[in-house]
Amino acid sequence: DGGITQSPKYLFRKEGQNVTLSCEQNLNHDAMYWYRQDPGQGLRLIYYSQIVNDFQKGDIAEGYSVSREKKESFPLTVTSAQKNPTAFYLCATSTFQEQFFGPGTRLTVL
Amino acid sequence: EDQVTQSPEALRLQEGESSSLNCSYTVSGLRGLFWYRQDPGKGPEFLFTLYSAGEEKEKERLKATLTKKESFLHITAPKPEDSATYLCAVQDDNNAGNMLTFGGGTRLMVKP
Numbered sequence: 001d002g003g004i005t006q007s008p009k010y011l012f013r014k015e016g017q018n019v020t021l022s023c024e025q026n027l028n029h030d031a032m033y034w035y036r037q038d039p040g041q042g043l044r045l046i047y048y049s050q051i052v053n054d055f056q057k058g059d060i061a062e063g064y065s066v067s068r069e070k071k072e073s074f075p076l077t078v079t080s081a082q083k084n085p086t087a088f089y090l091c092a093t094s095t096f097q098e099q100f101f102g103p104g105t106r107l108t109v110l
Numbered sequence: 111e112d113q114v115t116q117s118p119e120a121l122r123l124q125e126g127e128s129s130s131l132n133c134s135y136t137v138s139g140l141r142g143l144f145w146y147r148q149d150p151g152k153g154p155e156f157l158f159t160l161y162s163a164g165e166e167k168e169k170e171r172l173k174a175t176l177t178k179k180e181s182f183l184h185i186t187a188p189k190p191e192d193s194a195t196y197l198c199a200v201q202d203d204n205n206a207g208n209m210l211t212f213g214g215g216t217r218l219m220v221k222p
Contacts, residue, residue: 042212090153094208097142101153
């Protein structure tokens, strides 16, 4: 089964905790992205990576961190510095232009 | 700064009642305009890419068109299974990372 996998599907976090969201792809795409979606809103870019060992901040990077040690993997850490982390998180990969999305992780802060 | 505005925010249609969704955009140089469909609790599903004014693309009951300032997603004789949120996004020519700027989406509900 090919494509983009995100885990877990649902994640609950206590205030003050860091949590890591997983994103894995077997599409052999170079570029990977993390977006945040709030209820009834569009997607906002958190971080992106065009090649291994390189990544750039998006529009709302504060309180988040990423790594890109392998082409297939682009994990996102939501740190305790993120003031309002409850949201739906989407990972994407891209060919030259089109972006393809994973199934998402819904994070809830208790 | 790139901007994308979608209207209406929500649209209720009867099955078979055709309509259009609007996506207005501001971008310094358009590399591509993208349409996605998103079902509740799922990731967006790619529908179309449009590259230049005058271009049209079709898929089943959906047809996307593009002008220099906006794009329309026309839905002909919709069915209840077309109910979803439709997202529009643009990619700027001056953007090194192939990043997309998204609109807020149009939530479409088709009643039988």
